[in-house]
Amino acid sequence: xxxxxxxxxxxxDGESRLLPRISLAIFDRPRTAxxxxxxxxxxxxxxxxxxxKREGFPSINIPYSIMSGTYFVGDPKAxxxxxxxxxxxxxxxxxRVKSVGSTAQGSFYTVSIQYKEGVDANKAGKDxxxxxxxxxxxxxxxxxxxxxxxxxxxxxxDDFVVSVYAKEKGASVKDLTAEAEKVAAYIKQQNLSExxxxxxxxxxxxxxxxxxxxxxxxxxxxxxLGLRHDDKTMFHDSVVVGITQKSGSDVIELDEKIQxxxxxxxxxxxxxxxTAMLSASxxxxxxxxxxxxxxSLLEGLLAILIIGSIVIAIRASLITVLAMxxxxxxxxxxxxxFGYSLNTIxxxxxxxxxxxxxxxxxxxxxxxxxxxxxxxxxxxxxxxATRKVSRAMVAATLTAALSFAxxxxxxxxxxxxxRAIPATVITSLLVSLVVALIFIPFFARYILLRPKQMGNEHxxxxxGVEAKIAxxxxxxxxxxxxxxxxxxxxxxxxxxxxFTFIGxxxxxxxxxxxxxxxxxxxxxxxxxxxxxxxGTDIKAAEKAADKADAIVNETLDANLxxxxxFSNANDKTANLSxxxxxxxxxxxxxxxxxxxxxxxxxxxxxxxxxxxxxxxxPPPSAFxxxxxxxxxxxxxxxxxDIRSFLLNRELTRxxxxxxxxxxxxxxxxGTFSRTDGSLYMDVSANFDATDTTxxxxxxxxxxxxxxxxxxxxxxNLNKDVLVYDFGQEDENQESFAALxxxxxxxxxxxxxxxxxxxxxxxxPLLIFMALPxxxxxxxxxxxxxxxxxxxxxMLGFFALIGLSIKNTILLTDYANQLRREGMSAIDxxxxxxxxxxxxxxxxxxxxxxxxxxxxLSSPFWEGLAIVLIGGLLSSTFLVIVVFPYYYLGAEYLRxxxxxxxxxxxxxxxxxxSVVAVKAGxxxxxxxxxxxxxxVVQSLVAKKHKK
Numbered sequence: 001x002x003x004x005x006x007x008x009x010x011x012x013d014g015e016s017r018l019l020p021r022i023s024l025a026i027f028d029r030p031r032t033a034x035x036x037x038x039x040x041x042x043x044x045x046x047x048x049x050x051x052x053k054r055e056g057f058p059s060i061n062i063p064y065s066i067m068s069g070t071y072f073v074g075d076p077k078a079x080x081x082x083x084x085x086x087x088x089x090x091x092x093x094x095x096r097v098k099s100v101g102s103t104a105q106g107s108f109y110t111v112s113i114q115y116k117e118g119v120d121a122n123k124a125g126k127d128x129x130x131x132x133x134x135x136x137x138x139x140x141x142x143x144x145x146x147x148x149x150x151x152x153x154x155x156x157x158d159d160f161v162v163s164v165y166a167k168e169k170g171a172s173v174k175d176l177t178a179e180a181e182k183v184a185a186y187i188k189q190q191n192l193s194e195x196x197x198x199x200x201x202x203x204x205x206x207x208x209x210x211x212x213x214x215x216x217x218x219x220x221x222x223x224x225l226g227l228r229h230d231d232k233t234m235f236h237d238s239v240v241v242g243i244t245q246k247s248g249s250d251v252i253e254l255d256e257k258i259q260x261x262x263x264x265x266x267x268x269x270x271x272x273x274x275t276a277m278l279s280a281s282x283x284x285x286x287x288x289x290x291x292x293x294x295x296s297l298l299e300g301l302l303a304i305l306i307i308g309s310i311v312i313a314i315r316a317s318l319i320t321v322l323a324m325x326x327x328x329x330x331x332x333x334x335x336x337x338f339g340y341s342l343n344t345i346x347x348x349x350x351x352x353x354x355x356x357x358x359x360x361x362x363x364x365x366x367x368x369x370x371x372x373x374x375x376x377x378x379x380x381x382x383x384x385a386t387r388k389v390s391r392a393m394v395a396a397t398l399t400a401a402l403s404f405a406x407x408x409x410x411x412x413x414x415x416x417x418x419r420a421i422p423a424t425v426i427t428s429l430l431v432s433l434v435v436a437l438i439f440i441p442f443f444a445r446y447i448l449l450r451p452k453q454m455g456n457e458h459x460x461x462x463x464g465v466e467a468k469i470a471x472x473x474x475x476x477x478x479x480x481x482x483x484x485x486x487x488x489x490x491x492x493x494x495x496x497x498x499f500t501f502i503g504x505x506x507x508x509x510x511x512x513x514x515x516x517x518x519x520x521x522x523x524x525x526x527x528x529x530x531x532x533x534x535g536t537d538i539k540a541a542e543k544a545a546d547k548a549d550a551i552v553n554e555t556l557d558a559n560l561x562x563x564x565x566f567s568n569a570n571d572k573t574a575n576l577s578x579x580x581x582x583x584x585x586x587x588x589x590x591x592x593x594x595x596x597x598x599x600x601x602x603x604x605x606x607x608x609x610x611x612x613x614x615x616x617x618p619p620p621s622a623f624x625x626x627x628x629x630x631x632x633x634x635x636x637x638x639x640x641d642i643r644s645f646l647l648n649r650e651l652t653r654x655x656x657x658x659x660x661x662x663x664x665x666x667x668x669x670g671t672f673s674r675t676d677g678s679l680y681m682d683v684s685a686n687f688d689a690t691d692t693t694x695x696x697x698x699x700x701x702x703x704x705x706x707x708x709x710x711x712x713x714x715x716n717l718n719k720d721v722l723v724y725d726f727g728q729e730d731e732n733q734e735s736f737a738a739l740x741x742x743x744x745x746x747x748x749x750x751x752x753x754x755x756x757x758x759x760x761x762x763x764p765l766l767i768f769m770a771l772p773x774x775x776x777x778x779x780x781x782x783x784x785x786x787x788x789x790x791x792x793x794m795l796g797f798f799a800l801i802g803l804s805i806k807n808t809i810l811l812t813d814y815a816n817q818l819r820r821e822g823m824s825a826i827d828x829x830x831x832x833x834x835x836x837x838x839x840x841x842x843x844x845x846x847x848x849x850x851x852x853x854x855x856l857s858s859p860f861w862e863g864l865a866i867v868l869i870g871g872l873l874s875s876t877f878l879v880i881v882v883f884p885y886y887y888l889g890a891e892y893l894r895x896x897x898x899x900x901x902x903x904x905x906x907x908x909x910x911x912x913s914v915v916a917v918k919a920g921x922x923x924x925x926x927x928x929x930x931x932x933x934x935v936v937q938s939l940v941a942k943k944h945k946k
Contacts, residue, residue, distance in 0.1 A: 017390070019386055020383050023383075023437050024382060024386075026438045026439070026441065027379065027382050028379075033442040034442075037439055037442070040329065040330050041326055041329045041330070044326075047329075047333045047335070048342070051336045052335065052342040053248050053249060054250045054251045054253075054290075054341065054343070055249075055250075055286070055341045055342070055343040055344075056286065056344060057344055058341065058345055059247050060151075060416040060417055061120065061121060061122075062148065062151070062413060063115040063116070063121050063412075064112065064114055064115070064121060064148070064149055065112075065121055065122075065124065065125030065128065065146055065149075066110060066149055067110070067111040067113070067125075067144060067146045068111070068144075068145055069083070069143035069207075070108055070142065070206075071108075071141065071210070072107045072141070072208065073210055073211075075106065076104050076672050077104075079672070080104035080679075082138070082139055082142070083104065084102040084104040084111060085102075085674065085677065086132075086137040087102065087138075087144075088100050088102050088676070088677045090128075090132055090135055090137070091113055091128055094124075096115050096116060096119045097128075098115055099113075099676055100112070100675070100677065101114075101676075102674045102675075103672070104671065104672040106670070107207070107218070113128065117412070122148045126146065129144065129146035141208040141210040141213075153242075153280040153566045154240065154568065158201075158244055160242070160243040160254070160255070160278065161278075161280035161564075161566055162241040162262055162277065163223070163238045163240050163241075163279040164179050164180040164240070164275070164276045165238035165274060165275065165277075167273055169237070171237055173203055173219060173222065173237070173239065174204075175273075176237060176238065177200060177202065177204065179273075180240070180241050183241050183262075184241045186261065186265045187243070192254065192257050192261075193249075196246045198241065198243050199241070199242060200242075201242050201566075203223070203567065204217050204220065205220045220570055220571075221567050221568075221570045222538065222541070222567075222570075223238045223239060223240055223564065223566065223569060224237065224545065224549055224563075224569075225238040226560065226562060226563035226564065226578075227277075228560060228561050228562065231558065233563075235549045235550075235563070238564070239567070240279070251281070251282050252286060254283075256283075258278055262278050279562065279566075280564070285344070286343070286347075289347045290342070292858065293350055296850075296853070297328070297354060299853045300355075301325075303846055303849040304320050304321055304358060304850070305317045307842060307845050311466070311841060311842040312365065312838065312842055313369055313448075316366065316368075316369045319440060319448060320361045320362055320365050322443055323361040323436065324357060324358060326435050327353075327428060327432045328350070328353070328428070331350070331353065331431055334431070340423070345417065345418060345421060346420050348421065349420060349421040349425055350424060350428075351861070353424065355847045356400060356428065356429060356432075356799055356802065357429065357431075358843060359400075359802075359806050359843050360396075360435070360436035363806075363810070364393065365440060365444070366842060367385035367386075367389045368382065368440070368441070368449065370385070370835075371384050372448060372455075372456070373455070373456055374455070375454065375455060378445060378450075382441045386441070388814070389813075391757065392806075393436060393437070394757070395754060395757045395758075396805065396809045396810070397429050397430065397433040399750050399753065399754070399801070399805050399809070400429050400799075400801065400802020400805075401429045401430060402746065402749055402750050404425045404426055404799075405422065405749075406745075406746055407422035407798070410735045410738060467834065473880060473881060474829070474830035477826050477829060477830055478826065491885050494886065495882070495885070497881065497882050498882045498886070501773065501776040504776050505772070505775030505777075505779045505780070505874075508776070508783050509789075510655055511655050511783050512783050512787075512789050513653070513655075515690065515691040515788040516692075516693045516736050517791055518690055518692075518788040518790050519591070519612070519613045519615055520613070520615050520859040520860050520862070521589065522589045522590050522859040523580075523613040523614055523615055523859065524583060525590075525613070525614030526580065526597065527578070528548065528552060528576040528601075528610075529573065529610045529612070530545065530573060530574040530575075530606075530607040530608070531573050531607055531609075532571060532573065533606075534669070534671075535670070536572075537571055538570065540606075543606075544607050545569060547604075547606060548576065548604070548606075548609065549576070552576065552578060555593075556597070559580050559581055559586060560578060560579070560581075561580065563576055563578045564576070564577055572668075580593070583859065584857075590613050594613060598610075608665060623686075623696045623726065624683070625683050625722055625725070626723040626724070627681045627683070628680040628721055629678075629680070629717055632669075632679070632681070634716055636669060636681060637715060638715050638717065639666045639667070642683045643664045643666050645707075646664045646683070646685050646699065646703070647661065647664045649661045649699075651699060653691075653698070654694075659687055659695055661686070661688075662688045663686040664683065664685045665685075666682070667681050667682035667683075669681075687699075691788055732791070736791065750805075751764045754767055754809075758813075760894070762890050762894055763812055763816075763890060763894075766812065767805055767808040767809055767812055768808075769886055770804035770808045770875050771801065771805070773874060773883075774804045774870075774875035777869075777871045777873050777874025778793075778797065778867050778871045779870075781866040781867065781869060785866050788863070792864045793863045793866075793867045795864055796864040796865070796866075796867030796868050796871070799868060800868055800872065800875075803843075803844075803872060804871060804872065804879075807843075807876060810836045811829075811833065811836055811840070811883060811884065812887065814836050815829055815831070818831045818832060825888055825891040829884040829885075829887050832884070841876070844873075847868065852865075855869060
């Protein structure tokens, strides 16, 4: 804060700073620049086409281990007492373990171990397996195996699945298993260097019967493969071969090799009773995502050409396109050097980058285009243009990069999963800044700054229209220039307009649903989950599954392409993965097919059936409450009462909308489950809506209110008996909460950066006005498009921080330059609006137009695209229309408030912000609070002075 106005700048107009010097150094050495550009771009292209490995999902450390085995006593209570409890008691004492859960059935058991953050699950699992065996607490007849699960198509995490299926009905599972062993052996013989493991997912388990000492083999799982032939879908008995790939191998190349191996095997065994096919692979999804990236890139570049040609000039647009290709190529090269692969997450990040990297390029190109109209020297044009925009570009780019930094610190599985997103985006933003400052002047030397183009002051039609719009917006300021009352009046009107939009955004925010990972509007897959009744044996489960397959076949008909259990079916549950024809070719959306299937299974007596979409995010978690007690009778009675309380219960959202709990199940009394060594029974519920995050929270509140300590005492149970477990949803909420807590820290970091850049304590808060300005567009877009505020919407908001703040940085920076040249605050605000109107409109419109096809064509990207489009339109409109008046108010405060008063103002801002947050206001209102505090402090100081 300074009490004095800006001093008029001294010295020659051409006096250079560091960044203009760098730009000129490359501009003066075109051959060197050409060689550097060619090397970087070619390396990036080869990285994309050859060097970068294609993967389904990035390799991550899942902090879980599973210990499982057999104990053929036919008594779940004995399995729990002799196996599950002793293992749990040993494991839970290990310092690396966060929690332990176990289930014991008639002859089988499973112990799930979750580790603390940073623990190597694979090593820890082997250590604990050794520790349990060395403790000699298990009966000799029991088996024990520890595995670390990974993401994949089967329960054990295979990256590829080859299904071996019977050509005709009636083939035995043993015969199919033997045939699958031959297929696995044949694939192994190919010595594929990318393959880590090939093995049959054995549907049989062998153990020892303690009562007789004899070896016993039981079938524990089964599989079916549904294939579409001649407009019919046939379900075949099958056994699967699982294949895991080595880390860093290319999924598309390996897919082709496995496909060839399977085809060769089938040719050699054409007369056999079974055949094999590659039924699951991430290669198809990766190809689709690469195609979507290329399509989005082409559409984005076309949007830049069209919008840039209209708003700026055709030659300028060509430079922008060339610069964006350079940025993307360089980013891909950096990803390769840092050891990343081209996978679902990095492709997601690259598509997100398309809307971000356009800013620096357009700002620089527009500045060069504007200056070359006034000058004859190309070198002087580069010098002046770079000096005018470099400070704003650096501030905007670093702000955008900082806005993604919190994602680097998200913990848990989600954090490991998404870490490539901020790494990719931050890299592309920094690269875009370098390309704008170094290579764009070099491109312009041959495209835009040739002698014939220099000093050409003929205004284009678009430039004239833009100038008139800017003049119209600035007229009220010029009209009120010589009257404090008029100036105060137009300022109040501007503030009212701004606050009205912000208030409307806050109101609409209450209407938007909240769901961290909502199902997308459409999908190419469904999951049919069957939970069989207690006491169901494997044969009965197979019959029930066959009946369910027939219902799926009849309901989906031509929309179904393939279906399989991938061996994820047993006497307790069965998960049928259904592939649909692409939503581009389908008349009916996946949610409608989901509803139709769910309705068909409404009276399915053999199992409880739940139909869900298969989406990129984790599947929705059910509401689950554990009753932890050794008193099984009391637990069972309480579980039944909670079930009765929840079934068909209405839940009221904060917006007033209602939803119902549709299905409630109680865990099988014949299964003994433990968590951290304590026995529990489980009550699970599902909802008739998809905003899981909101609904599980509401259901938890209702159960806590109904079953309080007083009521639990009537069951002879204490108040701590109820423990809620929402599975992955718990961790998602923790990660999301961490992001929300990081947001004020992020704002503080950006504030410090901008305070350093602008040498002001007030102007950074003025620049922050772009954030609440975007709120109206975000909430209106999500509300009208029926999208939830989700993790993907949050990513869009982080991207929007940099995009929207860039607009206010541009106006503030140029107005400051004019102030240093001696202009009044009003003339500086009007001048900045006129000078920066074109790049501000060009960058925002280009980003919006490039995102529209993505929002319309891709259900997965819709929510993120809507946040960016709505937020940009809202923020850009308000920045153009009312922000100049906010700048005038800030200038008045800057001139009339001393440093001491400024410190008091900061204290008042912090205090009011804390009070506002406690009252439930959003962090986006902090800039408004700061300005209100400044006004109040100024009035108090003025009164005290009198």
